[in-house]
Amino acid sequence: MRWLFSYRRLMASGVLGMNARNAGAILEHNPRALYPIVDDKLQFLKLCRRVGVPTPSVYAVFARHGQLRHLDATLLAAPDCVIKPARGSSGRGVMVLTGVAPDGYFRHNGSIATADDLRRHLSDILSGLYSLGGRPDQAIVQQRLRTHPAFQRISYRGTPDVRVLVYRGEPAMAMLRLPTLDSSGRANLHQGGVGVGVDLESGRTTCAVWRGRALRRHPDTGEPISDRAVPDWRAVLAAARTVARATGLGYVGVDVVPDIAGPVVLEANARPGLAIQSANGMGLRKVMERIDRQMRNAECEMRNE
Amino acid sequence: MVATVAAAGAVFLIVRLDDVRQTLIEHPESLGFVVAAMLVLGRYTGYRLTELFRFRDIPEGNG
Numbered sequence: 001m002r003w004l005f006s007y008r009r010l011m012a013s014g015v016l017g018m019n020a021r022n023a024g025a026i027l028e029h030n031p032r033a034l035y036p037i038v039d040d041k042l043q044f045l046k047l048c049r050r051v052g053v054p055t056p057s058v059y060a061v062f063a064r065h066g067q068l069r070h071l072d073a074t075l076l077a078a079p080d081c082v083i084k085p086a087r088g089s090s091g092r093g094v095m096v097l098t099g100v101a102p103d104g105y106f107r108h109n110g111s112i113a114t115a116d117d118l119r120r121h122l123s124d125i126l127s128g129l130y131s132l133g134g135r136p137d138q139a140i141v142q143q144r145l146r147t148h149p150a151f152q153r154i155s156y157r158g159t160p161d162v163r164v165l166v167y168r169g170e171p172a173m174a175m176l177r178l179p180t181l182d183s184s185g186r187a188n189l190h191q192g193g194v195g196v197g198v199d200l201e202s203g204r205t206t207c208a209v210w211r212g213r214a215l216r217r218h219p220d221t222g223e224p225i226s227d228r229a230v231p232d233w234r235a236v237l238a239a240a241r242t243v244a245r246a247t248g249l250g251y252v253g254v255d256v257v258p259d260i261a262g263p264v265v266l267e268a269n270a271r272p273g274l275a276i277q278s279a280n281g282m283g284l285r286k287v288m289e290r291i292d293r294q295m296r297n298a299e300c301e302m303r304n305e
Numbered sequence: 306m307v308a309t310v311a312a313a314g315a316v317f318l319i320v321r322l323d324d325v326r327q328t329l330i331e332h333p334e335s336l337g338f339v340v341a342a343m344l345v346l347g348r349y350t351g352y353r354l355t356e357l358f359r360f361r362d363i364p365e366g367n368g
Contacts (some may be wrong), residue, residue: 006360007351007357010360015360017350019349023350214362274356277360277363281363281364
């Protein structure tokens with residue numbers, strides 16, 4: 001029950017609460033009008049292409065139910081793919097296929113989805129079952145990124161990614177998100193993924209959190225999680241910074257997959273969660289205040305010149 | 306969802322009390338206090354009770 005009396009302790013460690021995040025960070029730095037750029041993955045992919053940041057290739061986009069009759073042809077041409085709603089959130093409605101099976105397609109967990117199952121799933125997506133606010137949506141069939149060999153032993157059937165929280169154009173905190181058996185291949189913490197803090201300077205993992213508790217080893221593989229290097233760390237940060245600045249949002253989470261060929265940006269989030277603090281074992285407020293100070297100093301210098 | 310139903314249930318039980326009903330009917334202006342309390346609550350940017358629990362593993366003095 002010690003947690004009940006930890007208000008001052010949390011203040012001292014600079015933890016950012018949900019109310020402070022909404023009132024201070026999101027309301028102040030994320031203009032409402034810019035949300036569609038990140039909420040709609042198709043718009044976001046276009047933006048990434050414009051600023052020259054690599055994204056997974058898109059095989060097909062389905063916008064109307066009538067187009068679903070071409071689904072089989074699309075999937076046969078590219079059976080190793082990810083199907084996702086354009087305006088989904090926290091990994092809902094995402095389906096990962098790995099190849100052609102005798103009577104359908106293999107999913108990443110080894111089960112088989114028939115062509116009918118998939119048509120139904122896409123139909124659900126188009127109807128808006130997984131979209132923000134339940135509005136009609138589009139379905140994207142996208143290239144599946146492979147797990148980097150560096151993460152092979154600390155992820156379970158899925159692709160880990162790095163969430164970089166960018167505050168006013170500067171990376172403020174980062175965490176590696178690992179899929180688990182529970183999260184069924186998705187790396188979102190809400191779905192049961194593991195969040196691992198990453199030191200911004202060195203790009204090495206620190207401590208981890210799973211289902212709200214601190215963690216030392218991957219729950220499925222039993223491998224120790226801390227002090228592993230994220231490959232291409234500088235490039236990961238650079239990609240996150242470029243994309244965040246291009247969106248115009250001042251408090252944004254950018255999800256980057258360290259692919260073998262270099263970092264690939266998956267998506268961005270205008271309402272990034274607070275679990276990144278638990279994963280790093282430290283609060284966000286002081287980092288944000290430091291960045292604020294840097295900005296102020298830079299402005300003063302500009303005026304003096 | 307569950308929390309919303311629980312909150313609605315708690316409020317129902319309170320509003321059902323005879324004393325509360327009588328006061329609200331005789332002094333409808335007392336609703337102003339409720340509105341004021343809501344506004345103050347909406348401006349609150351401190352930690353929520355659930356967050357004290359959620360961040361219990363974050364060590365002190367970091368950050």
